[in-house]
Amino acid sequence: MTEAAVLFLRGCLALLALPIHLLWLLGVWEPFCKKIFFPFCLEKLSSIHEKKTKKHKQELFRNLPDFKGPSGELNLLEIGTGFGANFQFYPPGCKITCTDINPNFQQGLLKNMNKNQHVHYERFLVAAGEDLRQVPSGSVDAVICTLVLCSVRSVNGTLREVLRVLRPGGAFYFLEHVAADRSSWKYFWQQVYYPTWKLIFDGCCLTREIGKNLEQANFSELKLQHVSVTLPWTPIQPHVLGYAVK
Template identity: 55%
Template structure:
């Protein structure tokens, strides 16, 4: 299976040569302007299918507010703001995303979710959120983001830095399938093309291992099969306490 997988991956890589060339020449940046529209459409379907899972996970958010304070949430890679509807009323939200073209859709989500207070939108990658102070937020939320950051380890270090002691890192991420499955096979074969479709998304990451090694004091993590396309069915969901 390994030889066949490598051979098929090579074929897909060859077919993706025009995309590789566009990326090398800096032309791929055009897609970054279109991607927010694509993600906005996809997110509607994702939220519908994952509604119960998200509602169950984010129900725990109020447990992490500091006594006498307003719950402060920082969302890494907030995209179009599809998580806002699940946040408790009255909390303060800081939004970050490396793609400034999301702001149009983000504003729409903010208007539709006026039960929240929005502090600011910061154009920043998960690996470098230097404009956010140390130990300044109660919760960091990260959904479908660790698949596309350049460094999961550095992103988790940044999350740890900005979380106050006792705060929590909430996550929902798609991950690589079990190596014995055909899903694993097709994830690796189609990864070269998927990378461009998903704006840097990688469907072959063992993200749970990085969370286990990130130094959190407590980790609540579950592997689930999401009701989605086979390639992104394997998910992890949960939260980690600083």
């Protein structure tokens, strides 16, 4: 009965979003989404999400200075930088390499760079999380990834790249929305929204159990916490946050 209800409601939602599905079939939606629609939505949603997660991020990034390299510098790599919402939480003097698969974020990114002069910006790379070949192995002290693993092609592939670019003893910081408990109504609605949500929001997957991916990766230490972040009219309330040490 539940599976049938999910399929029925998915169909109803697909009908409501029929114009978008048609544009996708015609090859029009994806470039429009990446260039205009998704950057616009991300900017609006990010402002709400930042208010809800500010205290979580302050606590999460508090020990970033502990992972300075042997030279005394802190070299950061951020995967899926977007508009640079995390810059305000980084310690003064750190060096950051920004990456994103979508080059259309760069204009908004520059605004946040100007607001956060305490951080030294190294470069911006157009790169997917699963392919960071432009970053040398063992070259960074910490990798940051927030609200990105939901949309990468491969979570495990991205984590392998994270481990490759981190120096021994370096850390991976994360804050990601995840699937709700499978027996809950929240998970039911995540299943309903999933296909249309993924199409509209540039590949964002609602039902990934990212905590399990992190537990199975080859980190020497994992600090993981489950938190609830309520965002109006969205099915992305459950989150995991923490850091893992190579």
